[in-house]
Structure formats: structure tokens, C-alpha cells
Amino acid sequence: MRALAPRYRRILDACEPFLISWRGNWSSINMAPFGVEIPAARRYCPTQLRSRGVIDGLHLLDGLSFGPQEMRMPRWVLFDCGEFPGIVFGFGRRAGDLPHQARVAYEALEDDEAFIPLSMWVAIRNIEGGAFFGHNLSSANLILEGEDALPGLGILTKAFGVAASGVRKQYGATQWDSTSLNVHLTYGDLQLLSAYTPAHTHEETFSYLLNVDLERIEATLAPDWRRPSPMGARTLLADDTAAIRQLHADLEAGQRWSLTGVERRAEGAQRLHLNRHG
Numbered sequence: 001m002r003a004l005a006p007r008y009r010r011i012l013d014a015c016e017p018f019l020i021s022w023r024g025n026w027s028s029i030n031m032a033p034f035g036v037e038i039p040a041a042r043r044y045c046p047t048q049l050r051s052r053g054v055i056d057g058l059h060l061l062d063g064l065s066f067g068p069q070e071m072r073m074p075r076w077v078l079f080d081c082g083e084f085p086g087i088v089f090g091f092g093r094r095a096g097d098l099p100h101q102a103r104v105a106y107e108a109l110e111d112d113e114a115f116i117p118l119s120m121w122v123a124i125r126n127i128e129g130g131a132f133f134g135h136n137l138s139s140a141n142l143i144l145e146g147e148d149a150l151p152g153l154g155i156l157t158k159a160f161g162v163a164a165s166g167v168r169k170q171y172g173a174t175q176w177d178s179t180s181l182n183v184h185l186t187y188g189d190l191q192l193l194s195a196y197t198p199a200h201t202h203e204e205t206f207s208y209l210l211n212v213d214l215e216r217i218e219a220t221l222a223p224d225w226r227r228p229s230p231m232g233a234r235t236l237l238a239d240d241t242a243a244i245r246q247l248h249a250d251l252e253a254g255q256r257w258s259l260t261g262v263e264r265r266a267e268g269a270q271r272l273h274l275n276r277h278g
């Protein structure tokens, strides 16, 4: 692959990529996303017992990342909706290379050689050809501090997961106040499909489509890439319920809006920037 920004190079040097998917899917998966091979030992089939430890690790990671949002996955959800039909891609390390508090969080104090999944992107193939729905993105940066932190882990994980899956259209659903928006926006604008989504656990969730351009994604991982400053023809605050519902009404009336940027403010909810598209 092209030159990588130092933060991403550090992750590839420190961690190994891993994959979980039913082995019947493997021939449809790119096992060397951006030229980085997923080692044979890190390819797991969820029906095999050797995947048990890494799957236990994923559930501990999910509890850390989605527990506070009341969206923790039961084991059967990850099996039925991710590991078996879709793809789970992430980066991990030996337990012995992790700081004590991370080993405690992963319940991995005893075996230095245990492989600990530090991130995951889970995606499920849609019936629509070439399309996947992004089901989960988690990163252990939530518990890795100081020198042990791996800045960029969330961005690198989704970029590589998308490349491994071969997805051309990536759908997803995220909350307006989510801290993950800069990760998703790294790869391109998000075409909004809904702004207010009562079908979801959290009503103030938006759903989106990202048209995947792998060259563009690879370019964002390069040392010279800079995130564009957020600027949009329309803005809304993540906690402005009336503005969210108005945007949803406009989308249902046929207007086409994309989320193009997010602005974190010193105080108060983050500000979202939107532009019309197509």
C-alpha cells in the first residue's frame, strides 16, 4: 500500500489484522486489504471452537463500547447478524503486549499469548448487490491510555474492513451525538436516508449511504491527508430535536442532503454540517 500516516503505521506494526466469517464466505473476502495479509492463524470461522477466545474478547469490547449506550449485543445477535453471514474485521494484539488495565478489562490476565481483539467493524451483506450494512464499529482506545493508546484505530479498522468486504455501497445508522462521526466522514460524505428513525432503539438516529471509493479511502490514510474543515449549506445541533425532525420531513419530501462534517464545540452538542447532493 501507499505511504501511511505514522499513527496508522504504528497500528500495523503493533497489531495483527483478524477476520471472523463463516468459512463459506472466505473466497469472497479480500484477505489482503490494501495489500496487508490477514494471517491464516487470524482467520476464524465462528462455528469452530478455536474462535471462542477471540469472540469472547469481542463481546467484552462491545460491552465497553456499546454498554453505556444501551446497545450491547447478545451473543446470538453477533453470531446471526455478523460473524456468520457477514464479516467481522479488526486489529488485535497478544495479551502480554497490553497494559494491565486492558488485560483486566479483557479478562486476560493469565495467558500472555491469548489474542485480544482491540477493534472491530462488523458488516452484513444486504440483498441489494454490492451493498453491506455496517452493524458495529468499536475500538479499545476507550480504555487504552497514554503511550498505550492507538490513535486512528477506529478509522483504520473501518477502512480495512470495507476493503476486505469488497463493499461498494455501505449503509449505516448512527446517532447524531455519536463521537464516531469523524470516523465515518473520513471516507466521504454520508448521503442521508433518514434523520429521525423510530424504527431504531434510539429515535434520533440517522441512516446513511456511503458510496465506497477505495482509492479515496487509501488516500485518507496517507501522511499528507488533512480532514477538510466542516462547512455546510445547512447546519444543525445534535440535540435540536425540531431541526432533526424538519430535516427528516425534507428528506421524505424528496430533498437530498449529505452529512459533510462535524464540529465539536467547547460546550454544548456537536454541530453537523450538511450539503445538498445529486
Ligand SMILES: CC(C)(COP(=O)(O)OP(=O)(O)OC[C@H]1O[C@@H](n2cnc3c(N)ncnc32)[C@H](O)[C@@H]1OP(=O)(O)O)[C@@H](O)C(=O)NCCC(=O)NCCS
Pocket: 065, 066, 136, 137, 138, 139, 140, 141, 142, 150, 151, 152, 153, 154, 155, 156, 173, 174, 175, 178, 179, 180, 182, 183, 227, 264
Ligand atoms: C467511535 C470509536 C469507534 C472511535 O474509535 P477510535 O479508535 O477512538 O477512533 P480514531 O482514533 O480512529 O479517531 C477517529 C476520529 O474520531 C475522533 N474522536 C475519537 N474519539 C472521539 C471522541 N470521544 N469524541 C469526538 N471525537 C472523537 C478523533 O479525533 C479522530 O479524528 P481525527 O482523524 O480528525 O483525529 C470508539 O470511540 C468507540 O468504540 N466508541 C463506542 C462505540 C461507538 O459509538 N461506535 C460507533 C457507532 S456507529
